[in-house]
Amino acid sequence: MSISQFPPSASPSPASSSRLLASSSPSPSPASSSSSMRLWRPAAQRNLRNQWSKLSTCRQQWVAACSGGRAHATSLVNSYLSQKYIPMMEFGVLCDMFDIKKKALKKLFMQQSSYRIKLLSSYKEMVAVVVEMVNASRSLRCYMKTSSGSLIQFSGSNEDSNDAGDCGGIHVFNFWNVSAFEAMAEELVDMFKREIMLKRLLIMELASLSCEEVPQPVKLSWSAELYNGEFDDLSNCSLYSIEVAEPILPRLKEDNLVISFVSQTNQPTAEILQMYLTTWLAEVNIDTHRMDEILAMVGEEIRVTF
Amino acid sequence: MEAVIKKWQQKLRKAKEEMEKWEALQVRWVSRFSNASSIIQRLQVIQNHGSFGALRCVKGIEDAVLQKEMDQLKTLLLSMRNILEEFRGCVLTFEKLHRDGSQTLKMELSKKRAEERIGVKPCIADCLEGLSLLYDMHQSEYHLKTSIFSALSCLILKPSPGDLNALQYLVVDQPNIPNNEVQHIFDVIFAEEIK
Numbered sequence: 001m002s003i004s005q006f007p008p009s010a011s012p013s014p015a016s017s018s019r020l021l022a023s024s025s026p027s028p029s030p031a032s033s034s035s036s037m038r039l040w041r042p043a044a045q046r047n048l049r050n051q052w053s054k055l056s057t058c059r060q061q062w063v064a065a066c067s068g069g070r071a072h073a074t075s076l077v078n079s080y081l082s083q084k085y086i087p088m089m090e091f092g093v094l095c096d097m098f099d100i101k102k103k104a105l106k107k108l109f110m111q112q113s114s115y116r117i118k119l120l121s122s123y124k125e126m127v128a129v130v131v132e133m134v135n136a137s138r139s140l141r142c143y144m145k146t147s148s149g150s151l152i153q154f155s156g157s158n159e160d161s162n163d164a165g166d167c168g169g170i171h172v173f174n175f176w177n178v179s180a181f182e183a184m185a186e187e188l189v190d191m192f193k194r195e196i197m198l199k200r201l202l203i204m205e206l207a208s209l210s211c212e213e214v215p216q217p218v219k220l221s222w223s224a225e226l227y228n229g230e231f232d233d234l235s236n237c238s239l240y241s242i243e244v245a246e247p248i249l250p251r252l253k254e255d256n257l258v259i260s261f262v263s264q265t266n267q268p269t270a271e272i273l274q275m276y277l278t279t280w281l282a283e284v285n286i287d288t289h290r291m292d293e294i295l296a297m298v299g300e301e302i303r304v305t306f
Numbered sequence: 307m308e309a310v311i312k313k314w315q316q317k318l319r320k321a322k323e324e325m326e327k328w329e330a331l332q333v334r335w336v337s338r339f340s341n342a343s344s345i346i347q348r349l350q351v352i353q354n355h356g357s358f359g360a361l362r363c364v365k366g367i368e369d370a371v372l373q374k375e376m377d378q379l380k381t382l383l384l385s386m387r388n389i390l391e392e393f394r395g396c397v398l399t400f401e402k403l404h405r406d407g408s409q410t411l412k413m414e415l416s417k418k419r420a421e422e423r424i425g426v427k428p429c430i431a432d433c434l435e436g437l438s439l440l441y442d443m444h445q446s447e448y449h450l451k452t453s454i455f456s457a458l459s460c461l462i463l464k465p466s467p468g469d470l471n472a473l474q475y476l477v478v479d480q481p482n483i484p485n486n487e488v489q490h491i492f493d494v495i496f497a498e499e500i501k
Contacts, residue, residue, distance in 0.1 A: 198364065201364070202361075205359065250363075251364065252364060252366050268359045271357040272356075272357050272358070272359035274348070274351055274357070275352070275358055275361065278348055278352065278375070279367070282371050282374040283374070284373075
């Protein structure tokens, strides 16, 4: 394909929406002259390949962190339920052993605490993945560096307010302009952003599990930080609302109305706990088919197989 | 004569390879089955709104989880159906080995020669018997698997943990393919290789 065949203005991609058209800059940016266009394109292509590879890697890291978290959550639930059942259990000949039930309870309690710590660290891992995805999805544009003498250089940060970083909305590879890539990335990352908040709710519930027999751990509320720096991470992903000083509430779709508070159940039954684990596993916010489709479409466009 | 026996042993070696293929399918089959069975057991809990606890504050969560689980179940059942088809392929191979064997025997050899024995080597009748048994076992097991598959599909609508557990035993056990009998067949055929 030769350069001269490129149409002068942005060619809307087959998947373009009105939003895409609206966001391509209306006034010609300084980068749209044909020579800088020729220089901009390879830099933009390299950047897009890098960022999308990052997104695809993040997806695998998410799967790993999630399944680790699920294992910890299951163990945590099991040690909690065992503690609840011990007082009702028949110990047979073991009855004669001094304080056997108390010791067993203590041991299970310790187990539960250690799983709680592991679960929270899985959560931290998952948040880190989402943060990285958000960062990658925001770094798809490629800006011109103004301060570099005769040599034109490009960077990820904007230095000129006239430079939208998309070279006037021209296509980068075959059909898509930068905005089209951004729309795809946003759709993908949004799934994970919603899922992490749902997971947060589950973790809050699971981490606050406690039996009456043993000293209560600190009850967690929605506005409590689950690890040091969590709220900074969440703000980074625009998942933290400064007005109400707590993370935004979990929801399934962006336009979904939510009840304005998160209520806690004090003594969830085994059935509810099973439901929590099922919900953890189900990942209702992550539409795997759509995700594969997005990655396949992008992969085809930028000629990379994920 | 020795060369003829060697040819027959070759057929059984082919059968052994087919059994390894079957074994690999069985591993996948068991895992799909237990996953599907766990989902079916969970379905009732999911349909009970009381079991959502704190999740109830997330609007639409019940439907979303149910939908996701049903999708997953559908994928599993589809995959099981494909594995079943591959099991059938194995049965067809066993059938062909057996049929080819009996035809060769009819065309080439008298009954007396078929029972001729050289040292620890198997006689031709042993080989054919082995092929016939292996074919029977795998065919019956295939039929059992098909029935289990339809039983599982019925249980989706009316789950019963007891039935699911019973099915699980059958799935893991493969009652139509007793290991010691299979071992015995191969011990006779490849007696000279036993160390």
